[in-house]
Amino acid sequence: MRLARRGGADIPPSIRASALVFRDPVSLELQRRLLQFSVSDASVLIVGETGTGKELIARYVHDNSPRAGGPFIAVNCAALPETLVEAELFGYEKGAFTGATENRTGWFEAANGGTIFLDEIGDLPLAFQVKLLRVLQEREVTPVGGRKTRPVDVRIVAATNVNLENAVRAGHFREDLFFRLNVARLDVAPLRARRDDILTLSEHFLHVYSEKTGRQDLSLGKEAIKVLLHYSWPGNIRELENAIHHAVLVAADHVIRPDDLNLSHVALDKTSGSDADTIRHIIHDLIRREGKFSLDDLVHMAIEEAYEIAEHNQIKTAKLLGLSRSQLRTLLKNHRID
Known part of the structure; x- marks a missing residue:
């Protein structure tokens, strides 16, 4: 074939x-x-x-x-x-x-x-x-x-x-x-455990539905991309597809914005509560699939993931992990996370 x-x-x-x-x-x-x-x-x-x-x-x-x-x-x-x-x-x-x-x-x-x-x-x-x-x-x-x-x-x-x-x-x-x-x-x-697929899938669905509706001039805006990457996607790929389809139908101009995705409950100016679930699920999936990680490895990955979600903002990262900023700084140094 x-x-x-x-x-x-x-x-x-x-x-x-x-x-x-x-x-x-x-x-x-x-x-x-x-x-x-x-x-x-x-x-x-x-x-x-x-x-x-x-x-x-x-x-x-x-x-x-x-x-x-x-x-x-x-x-x-x-x-x-x-x-x-x-x-x-x-x-x-x-x-x-x-x-x-x-x-x-x-x-x-x-x-x-x-x-x-x-x-x-x-x-x-x-x-x-x-x-x-x-x-x-x-x-x-x-x-x-x-x-x-x-x-x-x-x-x-x-x-x-x-x-x-x-x-x-x-x-x-x-x-x-x-x-x-x-x-x-x-x-x-689950989609939350393979975040590098999110934008690839989003662009794919955008291409599919913009072709069907004759809106080939649409593109994902910067803030919409941020929402897509930070959302926990409890409905996985099916939910992502529906979100993009909705956005294609309602977008007012050539750029898709966060409200167009019908996921407006996700806060853009702070780390949402779902991000903690994201970290837990990633660690859970790693242990279940591999089972070869030490506790130190898992701590490192948790800190690294939280740091990425918080866009390298130490205050947000510390809050997400339930740490003080000084504790976080010590961990970042010990784990050589820049």
């Missing part, structure tokens, strides 16, 4: 590039793993917060795999009623239950020869998980009300925004199913 080049990443031209415009080192590492996993037929588990583009990544895996010519079926497991999960995924035969007036193919058979994407797999009922495990092991399904199994040739790509290891420990998710799914794992960092 021919790839288009945008923002430092190779992306298929056939899909939206929302989550695939890469510049941050964290994202470039994700891209490297994507390229490794796509060419195999292994099950893939995508882990990330809501709005980080997990389905787009699943489509990337499919579009760059030997199964690219086959179907890609996306199923939101959280939206399936518990009583209909098995019928929806495996199909059913006429008379299997009230309302089953004809045979119906399930999503697994619909994905035959291609990829089935099981989004929010952590929401599947525990009783159904053992049946899904059997399908992964035997590569065959039995429709509800049927007695004969049907072979299926599908690749499984699953996604979750919950910690499945914790769900296993709590007895909400089967350990054997987790091991089956967790063959090739992709951890998608």
Whole structure:
């Protein structure tokens, strides 16, 4: 497949590039793993917060795999009623239950020869998980009300925004199913933990929506850029896309200003409370992904990040970290942060 080049990443031209415009080192590492996993037929588990583009990544895996010519079926497991999960995924035969007036193919058979994407797999009922495990092991399904199994040739790509290891420990998710799914794992960092992507994504969305609305003369103003970089983005890429789309629609002239982003609650003249959350999340993600940092390393990174957020203003940095200015100066000196 021919790839288009945008923002430092190779992306298929056939899909939206929302989550695939890469510049941050964290994202470039994700891209490297994507390229490794796509060419195999292994099950893939995508882990990330809501709005980080997990389905787009699943489509990337499919579009760059030997199964690219086959179907890609996306199923939101959280939206399936518990009583209909098995019928929806495996199909059913006429008379299997009230309302089953004809045979119906399930999503697994619909994905035959291609990829089935099981989004929010952590929401599947525990009783159904053992049946899904059997399908992964035997590569065959039995429709509800049927007695004969049907072979299926599908690749499984699953996604979750919950910690499945914790769900296993709590007895909400089967350990054997987790091991089956967790063959090739992709951890998608939240946007606040890959800040070098923010402006790249913003420019991408600005290009997309200005083209659609005929406002190609728009650009991001300096104050709008400051808001974009300092905001914590709890809604991740989806929220950023909506913010830029809104700005394109309402901007009064050629320059997008902070109010145009519909994020006016973010203060421009002081460090917002969300910045503390930003630091916590960055450290959390580093420990979870790497687990090789000393306490001194983490302190250094926290100080450095706070110093950047506060634009090298020592008073703001000290306030953000809960320190006196003299304490901060000592730490800056000890950690050789200029």
